[in-house]
Amino acid sequence: MPVGLGGENIMRTEVQIEAQFNEAVRSANPLLELRETVRSLLDQDWTREELLADLEQFRDVLREAGRDEDEDIVLEVMDFLAGWCSPHMKV
Numbered sequence: 001m002p003v004g005l006g007g008e009n010i011m012r013t014e015v016q017i018e019a020q021f022n023e024a025v026r027s028a029n030p031l032l033e034l035r036e037t038v039r040s041l042l043d044q045d046w047t048r049e050e051l052l053a054d055l056e057q058f059r060d061v062l063r064e065a066g067r068d069e070d071e072d073i074v075l076e077v078m079d080f081l082a083g084w085c086s087p088h089m090k091v
Contacts, residue, residue: 014054017041021058025070034077039091048081055081 020041024033038051055078062071080091 030073
């Protein structure tokens with residue numbers, strides 16, 4: 001998360017990030033939309049480690065809700081972020 005945010009702002013930001021992730025996975029092209037959301041957050045100075053942690057939390061939410069297909073999409077995007085993918089898909 002961007003440095004310098006107070007506790008309340010961090011919590012609000014985490015809720016907003018989860019909402020962005022959720023919107024992306026519910027879109028017509030969830031894989032590319034979530035990948036683009038992650039790329040945008042990287043451009044806003046989020047670190048890969050922060051995003052991986054946030055995606056892991058979001059994946060837990062999806063798993064608890066029984067949203068297996070969405071969970072698989074999150075795992076793929078986590079692979080893109082970690083570099084476990086074809087070079088053209090790396091974020």
